[in-house]
Amino acid sequence: xxxxxxxxxxxxxxxxxxxxxxxxxxxxxxxxxxxxxxxxxxxxxxxxxxxxxxxxxxxxxxxxxxxxxxx
Numbered sequence: 652x653x654x655x656x657x658x659x660x661x662x663x664x665x666x667x668x669x670x671x672x673x674x675x676x677x678x679x680x681x682x683x684x685x686x687x688x689x690x691x692x693x694x695x696x697x698x699x700x701x702x703x704x705x706x707x708x709x710x711x712x713x714x715x716x717x718x719x720x721x722x
Contacts (some may be wrong), residue, residue, distance in 0.1 A: 664692035667699055684688040 668689045675687055682717045691703050701709075 656684070660688060661685045662688045662690055665689045665697050666692050667695075669697065 660682050663675075668687075674687075678685075678687060690706065691697075691700065
């Protein structure tokens with residue numbers, strides 16, 4: 652995967668990244684491309700990690716919905 656020049660961004664779930672943490676960390680330290688982005692999987696985030704909604708909200712800088720306020 653890291654050797655493919657045509658890949659700019661690779662999105663993987665946090666659970667998959669946890670399973671291959673050494674490889675993920677090595678790629679992040681040694682390669683400019685692709686950018687590895689970890690997102691929560693269908694079962695939700697690993698405990699202690701942010702939800703996809705929280706990650707997008709931080710990246711964009713706006714609240715996506717008001718549902719979160721009641722959580």
